[in-house]
Amino acid sequence: MSYxxxxxxxxxxxxxxxLGVNLQLGLLGLPNLAFIIFLGAGAYTVALFSIGPAQAxxxxxxxxxxxxxxxxxxxxxxxxxxxxxxxxxxxxxxxMRGHYLAIITLILVLSTWTVVNxxxxxxxxxxxxxxxxxxxxxxxxxPNAYGLIFVVYIAVLACLCFAFNERxxxxxxxxxxxxxxxxxxxxxxxxxxxxRIRMIVVICGGAMAALSGALLAEYIxxxxxxxxxxxxxxxxxxxxxxxxxxNNWGAAAGTLVVDIGIGQGISFLPAVSSDPGLSFAVQWxxxxxxxxxxxxFRPAGIIPERKARWPVPVLSGPATISPGLVRPEDRDTVVRxxxxxxxxxxxxxxxxxxxxxxxxxxxxxxxxxxxxxxxQRGSITGLIGPNGAGKSTLVNVLSGHLRSQTGRVMFDxxxxxxxxxxxxxxxxxxxxxxxxxEFPRLTVLENMMVSADHVGAxxxxxxxxxxxxxxxxxxxxxxxxxxxxxxxxxxxxxEYAGNLSGGQKRLLELARALMRDPAMLLLDEPMAxxxxxMVDRLVDQILDINRRKGVTFLIVEHDLEVIDRLCPTxxxxxxxxVMAEGNLQQLxxxxxxxxxxxx
Amino acid sequence: MELFxxxxxxxxxxxxxxxxxxxxxxxxxxVGKFINLAYVGFMGLAAYLDHTFSQTLGLEFWIGAALSxxxxxxxxxxxxxFLIQPLVRRGVRFFxxxxxxxxxxxxxxxxxxxxxxxxxxxxxxxxxTPLNLGGLKLTPSxxxxxxxxxxxxxxxxxxxxxxxxxxxxxAVSVNPTLAQSCGxxxxxxxxxxxxxxxxxxxxxxxxxxxxxxxxxxxxxxxYFPYILAAAMVGGIGSAYGAMAAAALLGLxxxxxxxxxxxxGVMVALIAAGLVALWxxxxxxxxxxxxxxxxx
Numbered sequence: 001m002s003y004x005x006x007x008x009x010x011x012x013x014x015x016x017x018x019l020g021v022n023l024q025l026g027l028l029g030l031p032n033l034a035f036i037i038f039l040g041a042g043a044y045t046v047a048l049f050s051i052g053p054a055q056a057x058x059x060x061x062x063x064x065x066x067x068x069x070x071x072x073x074x075x076x077x078x079x080x081x082x083x084x085x086x087x088x089x090x091x092x093x094x095x096m097r098g099h100y101l102a103i104i105t106l107i108l109v110l111s112t113w114t115v116v117n118x119x120x121x122x123x124x125x126x127x128x129x130x131x132x133x134x135x136x137x138x139x140x141x142x143p144n145a146y147g148l149i150f151v152v153y154i155a156v157l158a159c160l161c162f163a164f165n166e167r168x169x170x171x172x173x174x175x176x177x178x179x180x181x182x183x184x185x186x187x188x189x190x191x192x193x194x195x196r197i198r199m200i201v202v203i204c205g206g207a208m209a210a211l212s213g214a215l216l217a218e219y220i221x222x223x224x225x226x227x228x229x230x231x232x233x234x235x236x237x238x239x240x241x242x243x244x245x246x247n248n249w250g251a252a253a254g255t256l257v258v259d260i261g262i263g264q265g266i267s268f269l270p271a272v273s274s275d276p277g278l279s280f281a282v283q284w285x286x287x288x289x290x291x292x293x294x295x296x297f298r299p300a301g302i303i304p305e306r307k308a309r310w311p312v313p314v315l316s317g318p319a320t321i322s323p324g325l326v327r328p329e330d331r332d333t334v335v336r337x338x339x340x341x342x343x344x345x346x347x348x349x350x351x352x353x354x355x356x357x358x359x360x361x362x363x364x365x366x367x368x369x370x371x372x373x374x375x376q377r378g379s380i381t382g383l384i385g386p387n388g389a390g391k392s393t394l395v396n397v398l399s400g401h402l403r404s405q406t407g408r409v410m411f412d413x414x415x416x417x418x419x420x421x422x423x424x425x426x427x428x429x430x431x432x433x434x435x436x437x438e439f440p441r442l443t444v445l446e447n448m449m450v451s452a453d454h455v456g457a458x459x460x461x462x463x464x465x466x467x468x469x470x471x472x473x474x475x476x477x478x479x480x481x482x483x484x485x486x487x488x489x490x491x492x493x494x495e496y497a498g499n500l501s502g503g504q505k506r507l508l509e510l511a512r513a514l515m516r517d518p519a520m521l522l523l524d525e526p527m528a529x530x531x532x533x534m535v536d537r538l539v540d541q542i543l544d545i546n547r548r549k550g551v552t553f554l555i556v557e558h559d560l561e562v563i564d565r566l567c568p569t570x571x572x573x574x575x576x577x578v579m580a581e582g583n584l585q586q587l588x589x590x591x592x593x594x595x596x597x598x599x
Numbered sequence: 600m601e602l603f604x605x606x607x608x609x610x611x612x613x614x615x616x617x618x619x620x621x622x623x624x625x626x627x628x629x630v631g632k633f634i635n636l637a638y639v640g641f642m643g644l645a646a647y648l649d650h651t652f653s654q655t656l657g658l659e660f661w662i663g664a665a666l667s668x669x670x671x672x673x674x675x676x677x678x679x680x681f682l683i684q685p686l687v688r689r690g691v692r693f694f695x696x697x698x699x700x701x702x703x704x705x706x707x708x709x710x711x712x713x714x715x716x717x718x719x720x721x722x723x724x725x726x727x728t729p730l731n732l733g734g735l736k737l738t739p740s741x742x743x744x745x746x747x748x749x750x751x752x753x754x755x756x757x758x759x760x761x762x763x764x765x766x767x768x769x770a771v772s773v774n775p776t777l778a779q780s781c782g783x784x785x786x787x788x789x790x791x792x793x794x795x796x797x798x799x800x801x802x803x804x805x806x807x808x809x810x811x812x813x814x815x816x817x818x819x820x821x822y823f824p825y826i827l828a829a830a831m832v833g834g835i836g837s838a839y840g841a842m843a844a845a846a847l848l849g850l851x852x853x854x855x856x857x858x859x860x861x862x863g864v865m866v867a868l869i870a871a872g873l874v875a876l877w878x879x880x881x882x883x884x885x886x887x888x889x890x891x892x893x894x
Contacts, residue, residue: 031694095876102697103634103831104875110824111868118861234701241695277717281709288702292682295691295699 005147007260012151012158013215014259018239018251019161020208025237026245026305027174028201029181031102033233034088035209037112040228041084042077042210043217044116047129049073061121062129070135074214081210082203089202094195109230117225128224132217154215161208164463165248168204171462172454172469175308175442177201178246179450182439189399189433190451190516191425200459231284235259238291244301253302262286308446309494313478352377352520352552353398353429357407359576360393367393369576370407375520380546380553382567382584384560386597389573391556392434395524398554399431400424412519426453428519434528436505438512440498444489447497447508448480449473451515480515487511487541503534510541520552521545527559539565560584572596606853608735613825614849615748616807620822621829621841622755623799629836630772630792632693633683636700638800638826640707643819645671645804647711650720650814660724668801675797676790678703684786711816719815722808744806751802752842755795759838768792772836824864825852828871834881843883 017039024030050073053065068076088108096104117126136153140146168174179187180194187194217223235258243254262283266272272279294301354374360367368390375381385391396402398409400421408417416424425431439447454476456462456469484490487507492500497508506526513521526542527535539562545551557563563570564584572580572587574596580587587593620642627635645667653663682703686696725739737745759765770778771788779785807822808814829848833840848870852863874882 025694029694031697091876098693099634099835100875100879102694103827104872107824107827107831107868107872107875110827111865111872114824114861114864114868118859231705234698234705237698238702241698278713281713284705284709285713288706291702292686292699295686295695296689299689299691299695 002144002147005144005151007264008151009147009154009219010263011255011260012154013212013219014236014239015158015252015255016154016161016208016215017212017236018243018255019158019165019248020205020212021236021240022245022248022251023165023168023201023208024205025240026247026251027169027181028177028198030198030202031098032088032105032202032205033102033237034085034105034108035205036109036228036230036233036236037088038081038084038206038209039213039216039232040112040116040223040225042081042213043223043228044123044129045077045080045210046073046214046217047132047223048123049076050133051129051131060124060127060129060131062124063122067133074135074211074218077210077214078207081206081208081213084210085203085206086199088206089199093198093202106230109233113225113229124224126225128222128226130222132221132223134218134221150219154219157211157215161211162248162252164204165251167463167466168459169246169248170308171466172450172456172473173197173200173459173462175446175450176454176457178442179439179447182441183437185401185421186433186437186439187450188401188420188422189425189431189437190512191422191430191453193420193422204459235287238287240301242291242294242301244303244305246305247301247303250301250303250305257290257302258287262290305441307443307494307496309443310445310477313474313481350377351375351410353409353411353554355394355398355404355407355409358394358397358404358409359406360390360397360402360404366576368397368404371573371576371578372407373571373578373581375552375554376569378546378550378552379569380542380555380567382563382570383554383556383573384558384563384570385573389596390576391573392524394573395431395522395554395556399429399522401431425516428517429522430513430516430518430520431522432506432509432513432524432526434524436502436509436529438497438500438505438508440496442497443494444484444497444500444508445477445480445493447512448484448515449476451512452476452479453516476515483511483514488537501531502529503531503538506530506534506538507541510538510545514545514549514551518551520554523553523555523557525556525558527557527562535559535562542566602857603854604734605736606857607850608737608741610850610853611735612737612741612744612810612849613853614846615745616803616810616822617825617829617849618748618842618845619751619799619806620803621826621833621845622752622838623796623803624826625830625833625836625841626768626792626799626838627796628830629838630768631679631683631789631796634697634700635796636697636823637678637704637707639819639823640704640711641671641674641797641800642804642807642822643711643816644674644707645801646722646808646814646819647715647816649722649805649808651715653722654720664805668798668805671801671804672794672797675793675800679790679793684789708816708820715816717816719813721812721814722805724809740809744810747802747806751799755799755838758795764788764791821864824871825849825867828867831871832874832882834883837881837883840881840883844881 021035024032024035048062048064049066049068051065052067054060054062092101092104116123119125123129134150136149137146140149176192177197180192180197184194216227239254239258240251242257244250266279266283272282351374356372358371359369371394383391393402397404400416400419400423404417408415410416411424411429412427414427442450454469455472461468481490484493489504489508489511500508526538530538542553543566546553555566568583570582570584570587571578572593580590580593624635624638627633648667648670649663652658652666653660683696686699723740725743727738727740729736729738759769767783767788770783771785775785804819807819811818825848829841829844832848833844848867852866855866856863
C-alpha cells in the first residue's frame with residue numbers, strides 16, 4: 001500500500017514538471033534547459049519559507065528562514081519560479097535561438113548549480129536544507145493515512161496543471177505558439193509577436209517546474225543540489241520525447257514509462273536489485289536506450305501531437321465572404337496604369353506604401369543603396385530586376401523584417417521605418433516569402449485560423465474564458481472554409497500543410513494572408529516552384545482579389561510574362577536602386593534597363 | 600608571488616589538457632554539427648581502458664595508451680556511423696540529437712560505474728618530484744602533459760592547413776552541401792573528423808589521468824564546464840579559437856582559484872555566458888566569419 005502511494009506521489013510530482021517542459025519544448029519548440037533551475041528554486045523557496053530561521057546549534061546553515069502557514073510558501077515558490085523564468089526569458093529570448101539557447105541555458109544551469117552547491121551558508125551548500133514541514137499533517141492519524149492525503153493533494157494540483165495545459169494547447173494562443181514553432185518569420189508576417197508568446201509560455205512552464213520542485217521538497221522533506229543537477233534534465237526531456245511532444249496525455253504516458261516503468265521495473269530484476277549502485281546505473285542506461293529506440297522507431301512518441309479538427313459549420317456555403325472585407329474607400333478604386341517614365345522622389349498623395357533613401361549593406365556590400373519607391377493605393381505593382389539587384393532585401397525592409405540603415409518607410413500614412421515586422425503586419429501589410437512558408441505541422445485549416453487576430457490569443461481569455469472567444473472562432477471558421485473553397489483547397493482542409501504541393505502551398509499562403517483582411521499584399525516571387533498550370537490559377541486569383549477587395553499588391557517576380565499580365569506599373573531595380581518605372585512596354589525600350597539585363 | 604607562480608604552473612597544465620579536449624569537442628560541433636555531451640564520458644572511458652590494459656592486463660605502457668586512444672576514436676566513429684548519421688537521415692533534428700548525446704554520455708558514465716565500480720586509480724607517467732624552471736614548479740609528468748599538448752596542436756595544425764584531408768574537413772564545416780557537390784565525400788570526411796575528435800578525446804582522457812592522483816568515474820565530468828566554455832569562447836567549430844581560449848581559461852581559472860577553488864569553474868562559465876550573449880561568433884573571430892565557419 002505504502003509502495004503504491006510512493007509511486008503515485010512521484011508520478012504526479014514528475015507529471016507537473018513534464019507538463020511544464022511540454023509547454024516550452026513541445027508546444028513552442030524552445031530548447032530551454034533552464035527549467036531544472038526553476039525546479040530547484042521552487043523547492044528552496046518552499047523550504048526557506050517554512051522551516052523557520054536557522055538555529056545557531058543546528059548543523060545546517062542557510063541565509064533566511066521563516067515559518068509561514070501552508071499555502072503561502074507554495075504560492076511563493078510558484079511566484080519565484082515565474083520570476084526567474086521571466087528573468088531568463090528577458091535576458092535570452094530576444095537574442096537567442098536553437099543551439100545557442102540550449103547551450104546558454106545549459107551554462108546557466110551549471111553556473112547556478114555551482115554557486116548553490118559551493119556556498120554552504122547560502123542555501124545549505126552541498127548538504128542542502130532539511131526538516132521541511134509537510135502540509136495537512138494534523139489531519140492524518142497514521143503515516144499511511146498521511147501518504148494518502150498527500151497523494152490526493154498533489155493529484156489535485158497535477159490535474160489542475162493538466163487542465164490548464166489542455167486548455168492552453170487548444171486555445172488560439174496555443175495555435176499561435178505552434179505556428180511560431182513551425183516558422184517564426186511567417187508568423188511575424190501575420191502580425192504575431194513571437195517574443196510575447198515565448199515569454200508567456202516560458203513563464204507558465206517556469207511556474208509548473210517550480211511547483212513540481214516545491215512539492216518534491218515537501219514530499220521528501222529535504223532538499224539538496226542533487227535532485228536538480230544537470231543529469232536530471234535528461235529524464236524530464238526524455239519522458240516528454242518518449243511520451244509525445246505537444247500532447248499532454250503523451251506527457252503522462254512518458255512520465256509513466258520513464259519514472260515508473262523503468263525506475264521501478266529495475267527492482268524486479270533480481271541480478272540488479274541487490275546492488276543499489278548497479279541498479280542506479282542500469283536505470284540510467286535503460287532510459288538512454290529507450291529514448292534512442294523511440295527516436296529511431298517512433299519519433300513522434302507514444303501519443304503524438306493531435307491534429308486540430310473543427311466540426312463543419314452548418315451554414316457554410318461557397319464563397320461566403322463578409323461584405324465588410326472591402327473597405328469603403330477602396331471600393332471605387334480603379335487600377336491606374338503607371339505612365340511616368342521617371343521616378344519621382346516626393347511621395348505621391350495616394351501612395352499606400354513608399355520609401356525614400358533606404359539603404360542596407362552587409363559587410364561592405366550595398367545590397368540596397370539609397371532606394372526610393374512608391375506604390376499607388378489599389379494598384380498591382382511589379383518589382384523586377386536582375387539577380388542580386390536587392391529586390392528581396394528591399395522587400396524585407398518594407399515589411400519590417402530588416403531595418404534600413406538610412407531613409408524612411410511610410411505605410412498607410414504612418415512611418416514604419418523602425419517597426420518590427422509583426423507591427424507592420426498588424427497595420428495591414430502582409431507579405432509572403434520566396435521560399436514557401438506554410439506552417440507544415442498545422443493543418444490547412446489551422447494555417448488559416450491562426451492568421452487572423454483573435455481575442456483568444458491572450459493567456460487569460462484563451463485559457464479561462466472560452467465562452468468569450470467561441471463566437472470569434474466560429475466566425476473565423478466560416479470565413480476560412482469560404483476562402484479555402486474559393487481557392488480550391490477545401491478538400492484538403494484537414495491535411496497537414498507540409499504535405500501540399502508547391503503550388504498548393506502558394507495558394508494557401510495567399511488565402512492565409514487574406515484571412516487578415518490586408519490593405520496590401522507584398523509577394524516575394526509568388527510563382528517560384530509553381531507548376532505552369534497553377535500559375536494561371538494564381539494570376540487569376542491575384543487579379544480577382546485586387547478587383548473585388550481593393551487589395552494593393554507589390555509583386556517581385558522573375559517571370560516577365562506573369563508581370564505583363566498582372567502589373568500595369570513596373571518598377572525596375574538595378575544595383576540596389578529603383579532606376580525606372582513604367583509599363584513593361586516602355587521599360588523594354590529603356591536603355592538603362594536593357595543594359596542592366598544584358599551586362 | 601610564489602603562490603602566483605605555482606598557480607601559473609598549474610594553469611599551464613590545465614590549459615594543455617583543456618586545449619586537447621576542447622579542440623576535439625569543437626571540431627565535432629563545427630564539422631559534424633553535433634554538440635557531443637557524451638564527450639567527457641568518453642574521456643573517462645579512455646582513462647579506464649588504459650588502466651585496464653596496462654595495469655590489469657599488464658601490457659607495455661605505451662601500447663596500452665595507444666590501444667585505449669585508438670579504441671576511443673573507433674567508438675566515436677561507430678557512434679557517428681551507426682547512431683547519429685542514421686538518426687539524422689531519419690529526420691531527427693538538432694535538439695533531439697543533443698538529448699541523444701546527453702543520453703549516451705549518461706550511458707557511458709554509468710557503464711563505467713557498473714563495470715569498474717566507483718574505485719579510483721592513478722596512472723604515473725614520469726616522476727612527481729617538482730622541478731624548478733625559473734620559478735615555475737612543474738613535475739616531470741606535468742611537463743609530459745604540456746609536451747603532448749604542444750605536439751598534438753602542431754600535428755592538428757599541419758593536418759588542417761597542409762593536407763587535402765584538412766581542406767576537405769574545413770570545406771565540410773563551412774557548407775556540407777556545397778562540399779558534396781564539389782566532389783568531397785562528406786560521409787567519409789565526417790567519419791574521419793569524428794575519429795580525429797575521438798583520438799583527441801582519448802588523449803585528453805589520458806593526460807587528465809596522468810595529472811590526477813586519484814582518478815575515478817567523476818573526474819572527467821568536472822571538466823565538462825571548462826570544455827564547453829573553451830569551445831564557446833573560442834568560437835564554435837574554430838580549432839585555433841579553442842586553443843587560444845583553452846590557454847586563456849586554463850590560466851585564468853587557476854589564478855582565481857587561489858581565492859576559492861570553485862571560482863575557477865565560475866570564471867569559465869561566466870566567460871562562456873558573456874561571449875554567447877555579446878559575441879556569439881567567439882572572442883577571436885570577426886562577426887562576418889559566421890557560425891561553425893572556418894576550422
